[in-house]
Amino acid sequence: MCSNKIINYYIFLTMVKEKYQLIFNTSAANYAKNIMALIETGQDPKNMVDELLSKQTIEGKFIVQGWDDYPSTQAYCILALDLSNADYDTQKSVKSLIKYQNTDGTFGEYRDIDTLAMSIMGLSNHKDIEGVNEAIQKAVHKLQLEKNNIINNDNANTLATVIQGLVSVGENPLQSQWRVDQKTMLNAMLKYQNEGNFGNDLATEQVFAALSDLYQKQSMYTKQSISTEGFEDYFISTKNDGSGSGGGSIEQGDEAFISIKGYNNDPNISKTKIKLQKGDTVLSVTKRILKDKNISYVLNEQKSYFKRIGKYGEFDQGAKSGWEYKLNGEKVQKSVDDCSVKNKDEIEWIYTTDYTKSSSANTEEDEITKEIDKIQDILNNTNINEGDIKKAVKNVIDQLNKKAEDIKTEADAKNLVSYGKEISNSIQNATEKIKSEETAKNLLKENVRILNILAKSTEKLSKEENQKEVSEVVSKNIYNTLKLINKVNDPKEVVSLAGNIIDESGKVLKVIGKENGEEIAKSIIDMAQSTINKWSIIQVKKIEDESEKSVAQLDENIIKETAKNIENTTKEIKKKLNKNGIEANLIENKMMIQIPSISKKEVETILPANTIKILKENNIEKVIIKTEKAVFTLTSTTFDEVKDNIILKVKEIEKNTWTFLIPKESIVVDLTAHIGEKSIKECKEKIKVSIPYNGEFKTGEIVQVFYLKDNGTIENMGGEYDLDTNMVTFETSHFSKYFAQKVENGEEIGFHDLKDYEWAKEAIEEMAQKGIINGRSKDVFDPSASITRAEFVTFITKMLGLNIEDINISFTDVEDSAWYTPYVETAYKNGLISGKSEAVFDPNGKITREEMAVIIGKVLIQKGYTKESLEELERFSDKANIAPWANEDVALCVKESIISGMTDKTFIPKENANRAQAAIMLYKLYHLVVE
Numbered sequence: 001m002c003s004n005k006i007i008n009y010y011i012f013l014t015m016v017k018e019k020y021q022l023i024f025n026t027s028a029a030n031y032a033k034n035i036m037a038l039i040e041t042g043q044d045p046k047n048m049v050d051e052l053l054s055k056q057t058i059e060g061k062f063i064v065q066g067w068d069d070y071p072s073t074q075a076y077c078i079l080a081l082d083l084s085n086a087d088y089d090t091q092k093s094v095k096s097l098i099k100y101q102n103t104d105g106t107f108g109e110y111r112d113i114d115t116l117a118m119s120i121m122g123l124s125n126h127k128d129i130e131g132v133n134e135a136i137q138k139a140v141h142k143l144q145l146e147k148n149n150i151i152n153n154d155n156a157n158t159l160a161t162v163i164q165g166l167v168s169v170g171e172n173p174l175q176s177q178w179r180v181d182q183k184t185m186l187n188a189m190l191k192y193q194n195e196g197n198f199g200n201d202l203a204t205e206q207v208f209a210a211l212s213d214l215y216q217k218q219s220m221y222t223k224q225s226i227s228t229e230g231f232e233d234y235f236i237s238t239k240n241d242g243s244g245s246g247g248g249s250i251e252q253g254d255e256a257f258i259s260i261k262g263y264n265n266d267p268n269i270s271k272t273k274i275k276l277q278k279g280d281t282v283l284s285v286t287k288r289i290l291k292d293k294n295i296s297y298v299l300n301e302q303k304s305y306f307k308r309i310g311k312y313g314e315f316d317q318g319a320k321s322g323w324e325y326k327l328n329g330e331k332v333q334k335s336v337d338d339c340s341v342k343n344k345d346e347i348e349w350i351y352t353t354d355y356t357k358s359s360s361a362n363t364e365e366d367e368i369t370k371e372i373d374k375i376q377d378i379l380n381n382t383n384i385n386e387g388d389i390k391k392a393v394k395n396v397i398d399q400l401n402k403k404a405e406d407i408k409t410e411a412d413a414k415n416l417v418s419y420g421k422e423i424s425n426s427i428q429n430a431t432e433k434i435k436s437e438e439t440a441k442n443l444l445k446e447n448v449r450i451l452n453i454l455a456k457s458t459e460k461l462s463k464e465e466n467q468k469e470v471s472e473v474v475s476k477n478i479y480n481t482l483k484l485i486n487k488v489n490d491p492k493e494v495v496s497l498a499g500n501i502i503d504e505s506g507k508v509l510k511v512i513g514k515e516n517g518e519e520i521a522k523s524i525i526d527m528a529q530s531t532i533n534k535w536s537i538i539q540v541k542k543i544e545d546e547s548e549k550s551v552a553q554l555d556e557n558i559i560k561e562t563a564k565n566i567e568n569t570t571k572e573i574k575k576k577l578n579k580n581g582i583e584a585n586l587i588e589n590k591m592m593i594q595i596p597s598i599s600k601k602e603v604e605t606i607l608p609a610n611t612i613k614i615l616k617e618n619n620i621e622k623v624i625i626k627t628e629k630a631v632f633t634l635t636s637t638t639f640d641e642v643k644d645n646i647i648l649k650v651k652e653i654e655k656n657t658w659t660f661l662i663p664k665e666s667i668v669v670d671l672t673a674h675i676g677e678k679s680i681k682e683c684k685e686k687i688k689v690s691i692p693y694n695g696e697f698k699t700g701e702i703v704q705v706f707y708l709k710d711n712g713t714i715e716n717m718g719g720e721y722d723l724d725t726n727m728v729t730f731e732t733s734h735f736s737k738y739f740a741q742k743v744e745n746g747e748e749i750g751f752h753d754l755k756d757y758e759w760a761k762e763a764i765e766e767m768a769q770k771g772i773i774n775g776r777s778k779d780v781f782d783p784s785a786s787i788t789r790a791e792f793v794t795f796i797t798k799m800l801g802l803n804i805e806d807i808n809i810s811f812t813d814v815e816d817s818a819w820y821t822p823y824v825e826t827a828y829k830n831g832l833i834s835g836k837s838e839a840v841f842d843p844n845g846k847i848t849r850e851e852m853a854v855i856i857g858k859v860l861i862q863k864g865y866t867k868e869s870l871e872e873l874e875r876f877s878d879k880a881n882i883a884p885w886a887n888e889d890v891a892l893c894v895k896e897s898i899i900s901g902m903t904d905k906t907f908i909p910k911e912n913a914n915r916a917q918a919a920i921m922l923y924k925l926y927h928l929v930v931e
Contacts, residue, residue, distance in 0.1 A: 023382070026433075028055060028062040029073045032080035039083055049086045052077060058628065058692075059726050060092025065432070071100035071107040072115045075122025079221050082125050094126045098135050099696055105142030113150060114158050116142060117165030124168040124222045131696075136169055144177070151180045151188045155252035157203040159189035160210035167210075167226055168219040174230030184230065186214065192251065199251025250276045254343035258289050260309065261369060263317055263351045265415040267295050267310040270422045271346075271373035273380070282325060282347055283336040304335030312351055320354040368403065368419050371396035375426040379433055386439040389430050393442075396423055397449050404453045413460035417470045420454050424476040431483045440487035444497045447477050447484070451504035458511045467512035471519050474508050477501075478523035482530050491534040495569055498531040499576050506580025514581075525586050528573045535565040538593045549602035549651070552595045556608035562591055563618035570619075591615070591623040602651035603627045609644050612636055630669055631727065633688035644676030653737070665695030666739040668708060673735045683733050690727040693740035697723060701742055702769065705730040708737040716743070718770075718801040731801055751781040760916040763923030772799045772926070773919055783916035789851070790820035790843035792918060793833060796855060797823040799926055805829045811841040818843070832858050849899065850886040850909035852918070856898055856925055857889025863929040868895045876907040883909065898924045 023030050031052040038045040055062050062077040063069060074097045081088050097119060100107045107119040120139050123132050143150070143162060150162055163173045163185055171178070173185045189207060192198045198207040209220065218225040254276040260269040274289055283303065290297050290309065298308040306323045307313050314322035325332060326348040332339055341347065375392045378384065400419055407413050427443060427450075434440060454474055461467050481501050488494050505524055509517040538559070543552045566589055574584040595605060605625050615623060615636040625632045630650040639646065649672045655662050662668060669691050673680040693703050703721035705728050706714045717738070719730035728740040751768075754761045764781055767773045773795050775781040797804075805826045814824050820843055827833045832855055835841045861867065872891040873879040882890055886909065893899040894907075898921055902908045913921075 026065065027073070028052065028064045028068040029076050031055070031062070031064070032073075032076040035080040035084055045084045049081065049084050052081070053086065053088055056089065056093070060089060060094075060096035062093075070115070071097055071122075072118040074100070075118045078122040078125075083221065090126060091129060094123060094129050094132060095696070097122050098131050101135050101138065105138035105140075107139075113143070113146060114161050117158075117161040120165040121168045121219075121221055124219070124224065140166070140169065140171065147178060147185075148180050151183055151185055155203065156189050156192035156198040157206050157252045159185050160198075160203070160206040163189070163210040164206075164213055164219065164221075167213045168222045168224055170224045170226060172226040172229055174214075175227065176229075186210075200253035203252045250278050250280060250342065256280075256285060256341050256343070256345040256347065258285060258347040258349070259369065259373070260286075260289070260295075260349040261351065262310055263312045263321075263353070264411055265418045266312065267293070268369075268418045268422060269293060269295075270369055270426075271376055273376075276341060276343065280341045281337055282327065282332075282339040282341060285341050285347060286325075286336065286349065302335070303337050306336065306349075309349065309351070317351075317353045321352060322355065323349060323351055324355060325349045368396060368399045369422075371399055372419075372422050372426055375430065379426075379429050384433055386434055386436055389434065390439060390442045393423075393427065393430065393446050396426075397446055397453070400453055401449065404456050407457055407460055410460050410462060410466065413457040414466050414469070416457040417454065417461075417466070417473055420450055420457075421469075421473045421476065423450060424473055424480060427480050428476070428483075431480055431487075434487070437488055437490075440484045441493060441497075444481060444484045444488065447481050448497065448500045448504060450477055451501060451508070455504050455507035455511075458508045461512070464516065467516045470508060471512060471517050474505055474517075475519045475523040478505060478520070478527050482523075482527045485527070485530050485534065491565070491569070494531055494534050495572060498527060498573065501527065502573075502576040502580055502582070506582065509581060521582050524577070524582055528577060528587055532566065532569050532573060532587065532589070533592070535562065535569045536591050538562055538591065540593060540595050543596065543598065543603075545598075545600065548600065549604055549649075550598040550600045551604045551606065553606045554593065554608060554611075556610060556614075559591075559608060559611060560614055563614050563620055566591060566620060567618040589619055589621045591620055593623065593625045595625065595627040597628050601653075602649065603629060605632075605648045607646040607648070609642055609646070611646060612639055612642065629667075629692065630671060631690035631729075635685070635687075637685060638683055638687055639675065639680070642675045644678075647674040647676075649673070662708075662739055663695065663741050665693070666741045667692055667694060668737055668739045670737045671735045681734055683735075686731040686733045688729060688731055689738075690722075690725070690729040691738055691740055692727050693721065694726065695742065697721065697742075700769075703728050703740055704743050705738050705740050707732070708739060715804070718798075733803065751775055752779045753781055754783060757783045757916045760920050764916065764919040767795075767799075767919050767922050767926070770926075772922060773915075781915065783919075784914050786846040786912040787915050787918045788843065789841065789845050789847045790818075790824060792847050792852060792855065792913075793827045794820050794823040795918065795922055796832065796859065797826050799922055799930060800830075800859065801930075802826050802830055810838055811835055812839045814841050814843055827855075831862070846912040848910050849907070849913050849917075850882055850890055852913055852921060853890040853893045853899055853909075854886050856921060857892045859925065859929065860892055860896065860898075865892060865896065868892045873907070875905065876901055877905045878907055878909070881909055882907060896928060898928070 023033060031048060035045040035048050035052065038048060052062060055064050057063055061069060061074055067073075074093070078090075078093055078097065081093075097107075100119070102108075102111060104111070106112070106116050108115050116139050120136055123136055126132050127136070143166070150159065166173045166178070178185065189198075189210065192203070192207075198204045213219055217228065217231075255273050256276055257271050257273055258269070259271045260267055262268060269289065272289060274285060277284070283299075286306070287297070295310050296308075297306055297310070298313065299305070300307050309323055312321075325336070326346075327339065327341075328346050329348075371392060375389065375396065378388045378392055400416065400423065403419070404416055407416060427447065430443065431440075434443070451474060454470060454477075458467070458470050461470060478501060481498070485494050485498070502524055505520055509520055514521070538554070540552045540554070543550045545551075570587060570589050574587060577584040577587070593605070595603060605627065607623075607625075611623070614620075620636065622633055622635045625634070625648060627650060629652055632648055649670075651670045651672075653668050653670050655668055671689065673683075691705060695703075697703060703719070705717040705719040707717050708714055717730045717732060719728040719740070721728045721740075730738075732738075751764065754764060757764070760783060764773070764783065768775060768781070803826070804822045806822065807825050807829055809825055809828050811824070811828075814821055824833070824841060824843065828835075833841070836845075857867075867888045868891040870887055870891055872894045873882065873887065876882075890899070890907065890909065894901075902911070
């Protein structure tokens, strides 16, 4: 059709309209697609636009499902909203798209050309926004570098997307600079044409859109025009070489299915979808799936059949045993490298013990696999029926339960665990697709059944590798439970089901032991916490708007009821955990108060006077107040018991005279607190606060919080940036003005003298990255050098984020002008050091291991840890050498794994610690008490 200059563009344009149809809004991309379809067919997209806008996150992204967090989806949403002339936060949306760009011009983690071209289109209407022009230039430059690969190797969908991307920014894809050997992207794209289609629907739709842009000589999205160069002679004959496999052309998006069932279910790969590639055969598809699943194989010399897959090979189970395959249900005698695979083909590998008889070693096992495949078939359907999902899951677990009744050997049990793993994977996929609470409850109950079956099989498992495998499968089920819990609104039912999950998981733990079941225990704790959190959230639905602010007044009865529910639920869950030998002390009792988004610059939250008392009475450890401008974390000891309301205010303020100090992307918030009419400047203890940062962020950069003092100076408060929330969390003891910004030393740390210190490398680099410790220079850390008392005190003070003090101290050897003096004074005021004597600190003296332990011990005590029995020191043969004043602190540090012995049996307390050892101690302490 395209070997000459005759082409009916009007037919193509008509077909574009016919291809658009409304689809289910299961993703942000589907919303965008529907908006475009409505516009194309002359209908009003307003309702669909409003729904999409309701999905926009605080950082500007459009998220319906987790997979929407990808640049092509965001670009598609921006295009749809632009076409509909929607009123949306363009700045945030475009900035969020730019953040995906990599240094080479591509976008997203896969760095593919389709996503790059789509992102160009999303940005093309917004060149007035800072950073857009630069991002487009980098992307177009990358396309120029890749044009040879695009024209010669890519598919119709990619070529069409690139054409549209170039046209959207005024680049003519037919011009000479975009050709390779006089061949254009248009010519390369049209060779995929086959009876009016270009492969699958997506590719065809994309091609027609690209042809429309070229025919109109302007972008349908941006109205940007292009030159006419090349329009008279762009058709060049090409050979349509098909797939090269004799099985028909393979198009972009084509896929097949493959399953592999071994002897005794080893290996066992249930029906799995796999994308096809040009020239695919049974051999190439099978090799790809085995590589993906990390399963070994052996081919015969001619590569015509598989001699071995995984553990079992030909003749292992008798003279007639070996591997055979079916294609679309029919046994095939063709060699695997000569059997082509086309779209929707099904490949089924089976290890048979007698190739002259049935292709299946075990009919019952096949029934389980068939049921697993049914679940996947249901999930692959566009119109998912949740009733079908429930029925299919029940049927497969019924089959699994039937098989569990006949377990006699460890091989039987291992086989059952393998099936349990496949079923768990199917339930995970189902969990991501279902919408209704009823189906979520149903799957939760089925999860309990799976765990009960796995518990039975565990009794037969004695080999460590088999016990670890069942631990992995149980953990997967608990992970599924965690996801399902979030879809169930009834907290009572969640608690009941979670209790059953804990009991069944506990049975497994008792058999395989704590060491092999470590992953299970961790998963259970996460699920238990999520269950308690169901009771812990107070959603404030109504706020009062005053002239300058919005006010959220909390009801005391609701706080009481929530606190009581949290306490009762926590007791019940902890009782279950303790009964099953799982550490319950990691569970947090916390209340979360969610304040809705507001249009005012100030939000005021009023907690009833009895809030702190209620927290204490119900053993609630903390209450988290979340607003879009700040998050406060209060504990039961933050304020003394008060007789008036606690009022927390956060106000976004103008930068005014501080403009020279504060970057434009930073937001200044003024945090204030009152008890009734009384203003609270200082807290009884430090509190955690999170404030927003709206600037761009790249991996490796550091964003921290700064205290804006009334005298116009600033002080770094430290903090940790959370990319998901765009907030920085820090600790402070006073309510003041704060803002977040990148710190100057945000560049990647790379010391060149750590070759012999691999054991400390991670700790050194992380602590240096956070500004807690310093190298001797940019490239040199000097890990073997001894560390002075002043240096260690400085590191500890920075790590804890203590407010720097200027006080008089009695140490005569600490000079006012010394670099370390403010840190020594701060550590002294905070009770971390006492000196060699009342007058001597010895700042330049080398610090010993026991002196370090004393300082770290004081930090731990202040953070709520209790001193340990000296029995912890019994392991050391030189325990008598530890000074009496250091004994308890050394024991505590050893118990919490902050400091270990120099050998298994010696502590060597008087030895001077080196800089690498100090970094390790700080790293462990940081992750224990700060992070």
